[in-house]
Amino acid sequence: xxxxxxxxxxxxxxxxxxxxxxxxxxxxxxxxxxxxxxxxxxxxxxxxxxxxxxxxxxxxxxxxxxxxxxxxxxxxxxxxxxxxxxxxxxxxxxxxxxxxxxxxxxxxxxxxxxxxxxxxxxxxxxxxxxxxxxxxxxxxxxxxxxxxxxxxxxxxxxxxxxxxxxxxxxxxxxxxxxxxxxxxxxxxxxxxxxxxxxxxxxxxxxxxxxxxxxxxxxxxxxxxxxxxxxxxxxxxxxxxxxxxxxxxxxxxxxxxxxxxxxxxxxxxxxxxxxxxxxxxxxxxxxxxxxxxxxxxxxxxxxxxxxxxxxxxxxxxxxxxxxxxxxxxxxxxxxxxxxxxxxxxxxxxxxxxxxxxxxxxxxxxxxxxxxxxxxxxxxxxxxxxxxxxxxxxxxxxxxxxxxxxxxxxxxxxxxxxxxxxxxxxxxxxxxxxxxxxxxxxxxxxxxxx
Amino acid sequence: xxxxxxxxxxxxxxxxxxxxxxxxxxxxxxxxxxxxxxxxxxxxxxxxxxxxxxxxxxxxxxxxxxxxxxxxxxxxxxxxxxxxxxxxxxxxxxxxxxxxxxxxxxxxxxxxxxxxxxxxxxxxxxxxxxxxxxxxxxxxxxxxxxxxxxxxxxxxxxxxxxxxxxxxxxxxxxxxxxxxxxxxxxxxxxxxxxxxxxxxxxxxxxxxxxxxxxxxxxxxxxxxxxxxxxxxxxxxxxxxxxxxxxxxxxxxxxxxxxxxxxxxxxxxxxxxxxxxxxxxxxxxxxxxxxxxxxxxxxxxxxxxxxxxxxxxxxxxxxxxxxxxxxxxxxxxxxxxxxxxxxxxxxxxxxxxxxxxxxxxxxxxxxxxxxxxxxxxxxxxxxxxxxxxxxxxxxxxxxxxxxxxxxxxxxxxxxxxxxxxxxxxxxxxxxxxxxxxxxxxxxxxxxxx
Numbered sequence: 001x002x003x004x005x006x007x008x009x010x011x012x013x014x015x016x017x018x019x020x021x022x023x024x025x026x027x028x029x030x031x032x033x034x035x036x037x038x039x040x041x042x043x044x045x046x047x048x049x050x051x052x053x054x055x056x057x058x059x060x061x062x063x064x065x066x067x068x069x070x071x072x073x074x075x076x077x078x079x080x081x082x083x084x085x086x087x088x089x090x091x092x093x094x095x096x097x098x099x100x101x102x103x104x105x106x107x108x109x110x111x112x113x114x115x116x117x118x119x120x121x122x123x124x125x126x127x128x129x130x131x132x133x134x135x136x137x138x139x140x141x142x143x144x145x146x147x148x149x150x151x152x153x154x155x156x157x158x159x160x161x162x163x164x165x166x167x168x169x170x171x172x173x174x175x176x177x178x179x180x181x182x183x184x185x186x187x188x189x190x191x192x193x194x195x196x197x198x199x200x201x202x203x204x205x206x207x208x209x210x211x212x213x214x215x216x217x218x219x220x221x222x223x224x225x226x227x228x229x230x231x232x233x234x235x236x237x238x239x240x241x242x243x244x245x246x247x248x249x250x251x252x253x254x255x256x257x258x259x260x261x262x263x264x265x266x267x268x269x270x271x272x273x274x275x276x277x278x279x280x281x282x283x284x285x286x287x288x289x290x291x292x293x294x295x296x297x298x299x300x301x302x303x304x305x306x307x308x309x310x311x312x313x314x315x316x317x318x319x320x321x322x323x324x325x326x327x328x329x330x331x332x333x334x335x336x337x338x339x340x341x342x343x344x345x346x347x348x349x350x351x352x353x354x355x356x357x358x359x360x361x362x363x364x365x366x367x368x369x370x371x372x373x374x375x376x377x378x379x380x381x382x383x384x385x386x387x388x389x390x391x392x393x394x395x396x397x398x399x400x401x402x403x404x405x406x407x408x409x410x411x412x413x414x415x416x417x418x419x420x421x422x423x424x425x426x427x428x429x430x431x432x433x434x435x436x437x438x439x440x441x442x443x444x445x446x447x448x
Numbered sequence: 449x450x451x452x453x454x455x456x457x458x459x460x461x462x463x464x465x466x467x468x469x470x471x472x473x474x475x476x477x478x479x480x481x482x483x484x485x486x487x488x489x490x491x492x493x494x495x496x497x498x499x500x501x502x503x504x505x506x507x508x509x510x511x512x513x514x515x516x517x518x519x520x521x522x523x524x525x526x527x528x529x530x531x532x533x534x535x536x537x538x539x540x541x542x543x544x545x546x547x548x549x550x551x552x553x554x555x556x557x558x559x560x561x562x563x564x565x566x567x568x569x570x571x572x573x574x575x576x577x578x579x580x581x582x583x584x585x586x587x588x589x590x591x592x593x594x595x596x597x598x599x600x601x602x603x604x605x606x607x608x609x610x611x612x613x614x615x616x617x618x619x620x621x622x623x624x625x626x627x628x629x630x631x632x633x634x635x636x637x638x639x640x641x642x643x644x645x646x647x648x649x650x651x652x653x654x655x656x657x658x659x660x661x662x663x664x665x666x667x668x669x670x671x672x673x674x675x676x677x678x679x680x681x682x683x684x685x686x687x688x689x690x691x692x693x694x695x696x697x698x699x700x701x702x703x704x705x706x707x708x709x710x711x712x713x714x715x716x717x718x719x720x721x722x723x724x725x726x727x728x729x730x731x732x733x734x735x736x737x738x739x740x741x742x743x744x745x746x747x748x749x750x751x752x753x754x755x756x757x758x759x760x761x762x763x764x765x766x767x768x769x770x771x772x773x774x775x776x777x778x779x780x781x782x783x784x785x786x787x788x789x790x791x792x793x794x795x796x797x798x799x800x801x802x803x804x805x806x807x808x809x810x811x812x813x814x815x816x817x818x819x820x821x822x823x824x825x826x827x828x829x830x831x832x833x834x835x836x837x838x839x840x841x842x843x844x845x846x847x848x849x850x851x852x853x854x855x856x857x858x859x860x861x862x863x864x865x866x867x868x869x870x871x872x873x874x875x876x877x878x879x880x881x882x883x884x885x886x887x888x889x890x891x892x893x894x895x896x
Contacts, residue, residue, distance in 0.1 A: 012495070123493050131826070255803060
């Protein structure tokens with residue numbers, strides 16, 4: 001047999017601790033924010049029946065990107081490529097029991113077969129946030145607020161923009177202004193969605209291929225221009241869907257977050273199940289000027305299970321895009337700063353003394369409700385080597401256990417960041433550590 | 449097309465919020481404990497090359513229980529049935545860079561095709577804890593301590609027992625005392641592992657089928673008796689592996705946790721890669737007298753990738769077994785106790801006022817570093833209906849927004865647990881809530 005590779009499967013990632021810390025930090029922020037808004041976490045199985053996606057997910061995903069297998073009972077199962085069908089299934093299952101409004105979120109890992117050369121990943125984690133069972137305006141308003149709160153939770157109070165549109169408005173533009181046929185609408189919709197990526201010339205050529213006239217093409221292209229919203233406003237008159245968007249924008253203004261939102265008639269969103277408001281969040285940083293995530297309103301996602309229609313609105317946010325945004329905007333804290341204590345023994349017989357001291361320190365920190373890693377050495381070493389190991393392990397403070405110190409019960413300790421040294425019983429060492437580490441944390445916040 | 453089922457795939461679970469809270473609570477306790485011991489979290493992809501399991505995982509898993517698929521590039525991929533091969537791959541990949549000791553944990557979801565009638569699940573979450581790169585005795589001692597600390601973190605200071613054995617001792621018993629052949633050893637080992645489940649009579653019959661004599665069978669059966677350890681001690685003499693176990697037990701005694709451990713010569717553990725200490729944690733509760741989880745020492749898990757041998761020790765703990773243990777021993781807190789505020793408006797025009805009040809409350813709680821859900825109503829309602837909704841949503845306190853209150857900027861609030869009512873500006877309401885909820889929390893801890 002040839003030797004096994006140590007590399008992860010193409011398009012997937014190994015999360016070593018240095019990367020896992022980032023993922024955990026991002027999603028712990030997310031959980032804190034969503035909890036403050038009363039959202040509750042759910043999860044479902046990684047494998048779902050293939051038909052669940054065949055019904056509603058886009059054809060591209062089902063035909064080209066789905067991972068699937070046939071189980072030993074001859075059932076065709078798919079590895080989930082998105083969370084919304086699972087959400088719909090779960091809501092439909094308990095539709096009559098679940099108290100409303102339903103405010104749910106989940107952070108599943110999702111799989112799609114992407115060609116590696118595109119640089120897109122085959123496995124990623126995606127935050128899904130959804131709300132069901134309230135008035136449409138109140139729900140749309142809340143989802144917009146939640147997006148801003150999530151960004152604030154990451155320290156981003158500007159540098160991004162939420163672009164809003166409404167499928168009803170797009171439908172009005174397609175049918176009443178452009179006079180497209182039923183057959184043209186989904187095709188033109190997909191082209192509009194991809195217009196920014198393909199460029200204006202290619203966009204025009206593709207539209208012409210679909211049988212659109214020069215004046216139709218001009219109108220459609222104008223939707224992508226900066227002043228499109230203002231010019232379109234006049235033509236939309238008293239369209240009720242546009243009025244919904246206008247009311248929403250006004251209320252966002254009154255809540256003080258209006259400047260982060262704007263109406264953009266070119267926003268489409270890929271999924272065909274959207275029926276109302278759609279949104280895309282853009283990074284405004286010059287090095288990362290791209291869509292970060294998006295979502296929209298759907299009127300009857302649970303319909304395919306035969307229940308009563310249940311409208312809702314939600315969005316999905318991927319971990320790769322989010323991490324890029326945080327890095328480019330310098331919003332990721334240093335999660336690898338030296339932290340915790342390394343309790344090391346100089347000779348083998350002191351292993352047990354070191355373990356006892358470590359146990360005492362852990363109890364003292366737990367009683368103070370402070371999370372401090374207390375690592376012990378798993379083999380005896382000379383002081384110089386102990387310092388080197390402690391540094392590699394990311395500890396900031398070393399406690400030495402050896403010789404006469406054990407008899408006296410007082411141990412030398414050195415903080416490797418400040419250079420401070422002290423000697424004491426474990427209780428004194430714990431207090432000293434807390435004082436030093438906390439003033440360091442305060443310095444990181446308030447200092448120069 | 450027939451209507452889609454709303455049920456999850458057989459042998460898997462939907463985690464509605466009520467169950468997700470339990471899963472999150474269990475693993476947040478786990479993370480807190482492991483962090484105190486300096487363990488760092490990692491993760492890997494859900495799909496791994498099939499060969500990764502073909503090499504080391506038990507034949508039963510690979511041939512009968514593995515979920516696998518062939519991807520669009522003709523690669524045979526498996527849905528991970530256990531985490532250890534991924535761990536070995538990741539450690540081998542960076543074997544020369546990773547600072548030692550390596551203390552890692554992960555909480556992956558794992559898949560095995562189990563027959564549903566056995567009541568076992570096809571998808572479960574499993575905590576994996578491993579340590580590499582230290583002295584064997586220090587590592588074994590630490591893993592034993594970590595197990596006790598995890599149980600303590602759940603509030604379990606007794607009611608369980610850790611049964612220790614050593615593959616070297618078992619090997620000595622098999623070869624020197626029982627005189628088994630090389631071919632017999634793995635077969636007899638598997639029978640011994642399954643002996644408790646199959647019962648003494650069937651065990652004896654199966655041993656006879658494998659060609660064992662009556663005296664061999666008697667000796668092997670005696671290993672399963674209560675006093676087996678004491679009787680065997682004399683026969684083990686100066687066996688170095690037994691000496692290792694004895695030293696380990698002595699140090700556990702000196703750390704004050706000795707009574708939770710005992711030597712049990714019948715402990716085998718399924719995986720063939722174990723080479724040293726093996727352990728199983730048993731629930732001693734009369735209604736759940738069974739193995740909770742286990743693990744052991746392996747000498748060269750990274751060997752199949754061609755690197756230098758790297759010994760380590762670890763264990764895995766599944767979420768289903770853990771939850772059963774916590775429920776039967778009444779260690780799960782009430783995670784659905786009423787909590788948080790429900791800010792509801794009486795008439796549509798006050799939606800925005802309710803949103804503003806909720807925003808202020810969230811900021812006040814965030815500034816006080818207290819996690820309190822603040823839910824808003826997503827449609828106007830009458831007071832009676834508002835109370836009913838708040839209760840269903842699990843909120844403990846209702847803030848009413850309507851009529852003259854909005855003009856005055858002071859809002860009535862009612863705590864549904866104590867019945868207390870108050871009126872005030874949002875700052876006063878936040879303080880009142882914190883006072884009431886905190887004294888309730890204190891009462892839950894200290895009160896009758």
